[in-house]
Amino acid sequence: xxxxxxxxxxLVLLILILAGCSGNQPVTEGSESAAPTNxxxxxxxxxxxxxxxxxxxxxxxALDPVQPLTSSYLxxxxxxxxxxxxxxxxxxxxxxxxxxxAVDAATWEIRLKPNAQFWSGKKLDxxxxxxxxxxxxxxxxxxxxxxxxxxxxxxxxxxxxVKTARANMDVPLNLSSxxxxxxxxxxxxxxVEHMDLTGMYAVTAFEPQKRMELAINENYWxxxxxxxxxxxEQISDEQTRxxxxxxxxxxxxxxxxxxxxxxxxxxxAVTLSTTPASNTQTVYLNLNRLKFQDVKxxxxxxxxxxxxxxxxxxxxxxxxxxxxxxxxxxxxxxARNAVYTRYDxxxxxxxxxxxxxxxxxxxxxxxxxxxxxxxxxxxxxxRALGETLQYQxxxxxxxxxxxxxxxxxxxxARESGEWDAFIEAWSTFGEPFTLLxxxxxxxxxxxxxxxxDAKTNELLQQLSEASDEASRHALALEVNAHVAExxxxxxxxxxxxxxxxxxxxxxxxxxxxxxxxxxNENLKFVxx
Amino acid sequence: MNSRRASYTLGFGVAxxxxxxxxxxxxxxxxxxxxxxxxxxxxxxxxxxxxxxGTDRFGRDILTRTLHGGQTTLxxxxxxxxxxxxxxxxxxxxxxxxxxxxxxxALMRIIDVLLAFPFMVFxxxxxxxxxxxxxxxxxxxxxxxxxxxxxxxxxLVLQAKNSTTVDAARVLGTSKSVILFRxxxxxxxxxxxxxxxxxxxxxxxxxxxxxFLGLGSQPPSPEWGSMLADGRAHFMTSPHVLLGPALWIxxxxxxxxxxxxxxxxxxxxxxxxxxx
Numbered sequence: 059x060x061x062x063x064x065x066x067x068x069l070v071l072l073i074l075i076l077a078g079c080s081g082n083q084p085v086t087e088g089s090e091s092a093a094p095t096n097x098x099x100x101x102x103x104x105x106x107x108x109x110x111x112x113x114x115x116x117x118x119x120a121l122d123p124v125q126p127l128t129s130s131y132l133x134x135x136x137x138x139x140x141x142x143x144x145x146x147x148x149x150x151x152x153x154x155x156x157x158x159x160a161v162d163a164a165t166w167e168i169r170l171k172p173n174a175q176f177w178s179g180k181k182l183d184x185x186x187x188x189x190x191x192x193x194x195x196x197x198x199x200x201x202x203x204x205x206x207x208x209x210x211x212x213x214x215x216x217x218x219x220v221k222t223a224r225a226n227m228d229v230p231l232n233l234s235s236x237x238x239x240x241x242x243x244x245x246x247x248x249x250v251e252h253m254d255l256t257g258m259y260a261v262t263a264f265e266p267q268k269r270m271e272l273a274i275n276e277n278y279w280x281x282x283x284x285x286x287x288x289x290x291e292q293i294s295d296e297q298t299r300x301x302x303x304x305x306x307x308x309x310x311x312x313x314x315x316x317x318x319x320x321x322x323x324x325x326x327a328v329t330l331s332t333t334p335a336s337n338t339q340t341v342y343l344n345l346n347r348l349k350f351q352d353v354k355x356x357x358x359x360x361x362x363x364x365x366x367x368x369x370x371x372x373x374x375x376x377x378x379x380x381x382x383x384x385x386x387x388x389x390x391x392x393a394r395n396a397v398y399t400r401y402d403x404x405x406x407x408x409x410x411x412x413x414x415x416x417x418x419x420x421x422x423x424x425x426x427x428x429x430x431x432x433x434x435x436x437x438x439x440x441r442a443l444g445e446t447l448q449y450q451x452x453x454x455x456x457x458x459x460x461x462x463x464x465x466x467x468x469x470x471a472r473e474s475g476e477w478d479a480f481i482e483a484w485s486t487f488g489e490p491f492t493l494l495x496x497x498x499x500x501x502x503x504x505x506x507x508x509x510x511d512a513k514t515n516e517l518l519q520q521l522s523e524a525s526d527e528a529s530r531h532a533l534a535l536e537v538n539a540h541v542a543e544x545x546x547x548x549x550x551x552x553x554x555x556x557x558x559x560x561x562x563x564x565x566x567x568x569x570x571x572x573x574x575x576x577x578n579e580n581l582k583f584v585x586x
Numbered sequence: 587m588n589s590r591r592a593s594y595t596l597g598f599g600v601a602x603x604x605x606x607x608x609x610x611x612x613x614x615x616x617x618x619x620x621x622x623x624x625x626x627x628x629x630x631x632x633x634x635x636x637x638x639x640g641t642d643r644f645g646r647d648i649l650t651r652t653l654h655g656g657q658t659t660l661x662x663x664x665x666x667x668x669x670x671x672x673x674x675x676x677x678x679x680x681x682x683x684x685x686x687x688x689x690x691x692a693l694m695r696i697i698d699v700l701l702a703f704p705f706m707v708f709x710x711x712x713x714x715x716x717x718x719x720x721x722x723x724x725x726x727x728x729x730x731x732x733x734x735x736x737x738x739x740x741x742l743v744l745q746a747k748n749s750t751t752v753d754a755a756r757v758l759g760t761s762k763s764v765i766l767f768r769x770x771x772x773x774x775x776x777x778x779x780x781x782x783x784x785x786x787x788x789x790x791x792x793x794x795x796x797x798f799l800g801l802g803s804q805p806p807s808p809e810w811g812s813m814l815a816d817g818r819a820h821f822m823t824s825p826h827v828l829l830g831p832a833l834w835i836x837x838x839x840x841x842x843x844x845x846x847x848x849x850x851x852x853x854x855x856x857x858x859x860x861x862x
Binding site: 315317318320321324367370371441442444445446448449452459460461462463467 | 622624626629630643644713717718800804805806819820822823
């Protein structure tokens, strides 16, 4: 009797649950809910032609372009502009500048677009450009690598003079970085109403690290865009961003996870942009460790890396192998496989034998009773990369260990000096001397492992003094190849950057710097 | 009738656990693939005769990794729990024996603090201080997990301390240590065993959850939680990657819960009296 009392309510509950679940079934054609209606049924139907919604991992935290990374977001969404810009092939094109000319080895003259103006209608003259760059110099530390050797002055209303501390600097290249965004230095950037930039879109509403809304700048000096409004929305979780673009709630989703590529490729609603970025996934070795002071050990590690396999396992095939650091930069593409031309485990083993690290009975390389070990630290989305490298080095008889965690763990280890190796990807796009000296000069900020090589230093010195573009290019390649042979770092492949784009959006340009090239005037909505 | 049901539950739990433990211990024989060997040509393969549960993103056999991961999970959870039980038993018994002493008061306040501290946060603090590894995770488990056993043991010892057998032993001049180990602790074993069986299920879930967050075993060692974390990214296109670890976690926790319930019905005197 008691059981019956329980069973009937349970049955009723079960029926209710099942009924509730059936409400979540997709609406089928012909059902009442799917009947045609004049009401808008989704965001894409009602708003798509007028409003472009971009879902990003992070958006601006402030409006002032001198705040960290703010200029990057402002450039990306078409609100701000620089004097020059790198096109998709890596060539520097004038934007707010009309032309640039090297008057002598240490002087450039830059002519401004005659019709360029700010959102407010104020004319963009040479004085305004100087004021903008000087304000950035004063308030934005991140701009320093690009302009610390430059002095700006206005020759006339439309001509800017740039003096360089070093001879033969590539000034347009330096002035193409997003940190050099030109803004009205007389404006204040405490609110949307007060800010004043030059881009095709003007900010109309802003919630820090949540949402930025923009509308066409009616005073724009160039061709106006087709899409009336842009929304830059922060959705930190990558899976949510993916769902957002798949559901049509956003039209562009940035920084998609590599592991989602196969799913996104199978979706009809989106296309993918997977152009590798101009940065190199690099294993940095701690040269203060005795075992890595032997160049043969470092070279063996480089020879034993199967980059093709790494790209499949860790980047779902969305990149290409590079064996030299600089070659992820399109301008140095010829150096991609200049050293370590193939995966060669035998050669790696031979080098370790020569270095005294010989295989014992258990398949581990030993020297003086110590096993050859490497502890590789990874962070972010590089766990699979670390795991594959670990497996490949284990094949060589190395005791490889991967520690995956927060980036702060790597920073802490670097400060204490207690590390063997970690993976990081620095940008390789920029002036070669600045980039290479930053990585391989003894005082370079990216020279984590303490690499100090006489020939490298000499080549860097020659590079800084080279007078023409061809010799600078040749010397940069020489430094790049020599360092790869010395192997203080092991270059793997350019990090893939995956952007999902709604199929009803046309005009998106694949770019090796997708984080600052999201919006252009040719973007438009089409019928899916 | 209820007693028979308890036996069925216990029997089912033991049989299921034996099956799972057997499969895990015979991993090398049941699935002779290398759990660490990557095969770029066999990535994310669906279940087949060659790979019964398919392969993961590195082309590794999921069944092999699940079984080998079970060794890691079960052995480490068992060891961690054993340590926690021993610490809890000893400290709880001492606190009960010397009820009201400074040691008892201090211990109870420590227990209060540890109970108020979320285990996940504690494990993260340990990982931040000492790095991520299964050993550090187990250390965090032991540091937190003993409190439940200590509280239970203390209460049981307090109760047993006033029993006639203990009074008799005391009158006969038996030393405190002998009373503790011969008279009091044995009375706590049964309920502590029941609690431990339930806690083992919870512990497996907690360790899997922390490994899922990357705080436990490090690559390439297979472990159920980290296997789930690895498979999450491919779940939409290759849902089979979650099948092995998820199934083994569910069945193992179910087995321990059935064993715990069966044991409770048999050992716990209050429960026994209630079910008649």
